Amino acid sequence: MIDPRIVRDDPDRVRAAQAKRGLSDEVVDRALSADTTRRASIAAYEAKRAEQKQLGKLIPQAQGEEKQALLARTRTLSAEVKQAEAAQGAAEAGWQGALRxxxxxAADAAPAGGEDDFVVIETIGTPRDFEAEGFTPRDHVELGRMLGAIDLERGAKVSGSRFYFLTGIGAQLEFALVAMAMELARNAGFTQVIAPSLVKPRAMEGTGFLGQAADDVYRIEGEDLYLVGTSEVAMAAYHSDEILDGAALPLRYAAFSPCFRKEAGSHGKDTKGIIRVHWFDKVEMFVYTTLEDAEAEHQRLLGWEKEFLDKLELTYQVIDTAAGDLGLSATRKFDCEAWIPTQGRYRELTSTSNCTDFQTRRLDTRGRFGSQIRPVATLNGTLTAIPRAIVAILETHQQADGSVTVPLALQPHLGGLQVMKPVRA
RNA sequence: GGAGGCGUCGCCUAGUCCGGUCUAUGGCGCCCGCCUGCUAAGCGGGUUUGGGGCUACAACCCCAUCGCGAGUUCAAAUCUCGCCGCCUCCGCCA
Incomplete structure (x- = not known):
């Protein structure tokens, strides 16, 4: 939820922001008129209620006819209060609905436009030239099969399309990646967290995933629970209804959790392999900080993401996502996209968003700064999403014989293993 | 899953039986001041959060807030119902 005062005091700024995302500004006028209605109804209700309370105080001492008169008056007042209260509730809901x-x-610096209007900020490394090396690279599906690392057939048999088993070296790779991510996070001062993957509607709603993104969310049949698509959801709700100690900020968490996505709108996209799957594990950075520090923290998160990709010795580019492709909650988003040789293009491996006070307003998380209580900001960033990291590693570091060299930094987490060798042709 | 107990403004707590001077008591902690060579102690004051009015996001006034929601009533921390959470015991289980 954006700051209501911005809508009230500077509606044109909101109109411009809507336009930048390619959205209608109709909601701004709806919010403004709802606010007027709301404030009028609050005043009306409170006036009635104040009168009711005052008269109510007189009743115990009153006697005889005086008491009867008071009771008659308060009886009608009672009905009026009830009515005014209902009107206020409705007005409040209208205002909240528009606001939400x-x-x-979108940040001023974020590029305008839609999905294709991103700006490449930097490119790290050069795509490996397999032609010069004299062999045609295998895709991660083939490499995963040869290494005995990824079992897609059985994934489909057991769970359906877009599911997989990680086996043998594949399973070891996941543990190694998680360990390496957690080690990086720990050294950077993050608190490590294992977060629940099932959350109540409040958490899902508060992080903005029940808006346009609702189609992508799994709901548990017969329960008031959702499967998260990212541990961002659980971590944003972690401090809900709390007033944080401003002096203790930033609070940095590195949260591991399974993630679940319906991929409802992606029929036909990335149907092969484990680029786009219904379930995967992820280590997510999540930070609570001050609004003033949020932008700098966003750069720090991007820095840690790059550090991790560097350790994996990948070629990647960093893009500044356009306003229309930002999630509901984000004011700015940077994606790190790794070069996938067999696709001949860069694919998103990590993503970091600055959500400023959008989520904390919805989830009621604030900070105490001396005598003041002020909104705080949340930011999130992927440290590693397992399947895509595995895809990039296998394809980037493959050899002609189907073996895959292990990036130096990952070797200690694989018992010193330097090369993953095929177990079948 | 079953039975019982509990949920009060940071923490602890009074109040709930028997509805109204509850504008929620006291202690701890914290903040300000006095005292003091410095500290401690002592003394005095302050200390839930949100919203509305008015405006400087001060002061002041008002409304809401006793786990959440609904109900009864002129009036609910207090009575009724539902839900949630925690604790104890039993059952089951990794």
Whole structure:
């Protein structure tokens, strides 16, 4: 939820922000008129209620006819209060509804436009030239099969399309990647967390995933629970209804959790392999900090993401996502996209968003700064999403014989293993 | 899953039986001041959060807030119902 005062005091700024995302500004006028209605109804209700309370105090001491008169008056007042209260509730809901449908204001620096209007900030490394090396690279599906690392057939048999088993060296790779990510996070001062993957509607709603993204979310049949698509959801709700100690900020968490996505809108996209799957494990950085520090922290998160990709010795580019491709909650988003040789293009491996006070307003997390209580910001960033990291590693570091060299930094986490060798042709 | 107990403004706690001077008591902690060579002790004051009015996001006034929601009533921390959470015991289980 954006700051209501911005809508009230500077509606044009919100209109411009809506336009930048390619959205209608109709909601701004709806919010403004709802606010007027709301404030009028609050005043009306409170006036009635104040009168009711005052008269109510007189009743115990009153006697006889005086008491009867008071009771007669308060009886009608009681009905009026009830009515005014209902009107206030409705007005409040209208205001909240309008306000909640406004996405976070895109940062001035974020590029305008949609999905294809991103700006490449930097490119690290050069795509490996397999032609010069004299062999045609295998895709991760083939490499995963040869290494005995990824079992897609049985994944489909047991769970359906977009599921997989990680086996043998594949399973070891996941543990190694998680260990390496957690080690990096720990050294950077993050608190390590294992977060629940099932959450209540409040958490899902508060992080903005029940808006346009609702189609992508699994709901548990017969329960008021959702499967998270990222541990961001659990971590944003972690401090809900709390007032944090401002002096203790930033609070940095590195949370591991399985993630679940319906991929409802992606029929036909990435149907091969484990680029786009219904379930995967992920280590996510999640930070609570001050609004003033949020932008700098965003750069720090990007820095840790790059550090991790560097350790994996990958070629990648960093993009500045355009406003129309930001999630509901984000004011700015950077993606790190790794070069996937057999696709001949860069694919998203990590993503970091600055959500400013959008989520904390919805989830009621604030900070105490001396005598003041002020909103705080949340930011999130992927440290590693397992399947895509595995895809990039296998394809990037493959050899002509189907073996895959292990990036130096990953070797200690694989018992010193330097090369993953095929177990079948 | 079953039975019982509990949920009060940071923490602990009074109040709930028997509805109204509850504008929620006291202690701890914290903040300010006095005292003091410095500290401690002592003394005095302050200390839930959100919203509305008015405005400087001060002061002041008002409304809400006693786990959440609904109900009864002129009036609910207090009575009724539902839900949630925690604790104890039993059952089951990794």
């Amino acid at each position: 449908s406004i996405p976070n204001l």
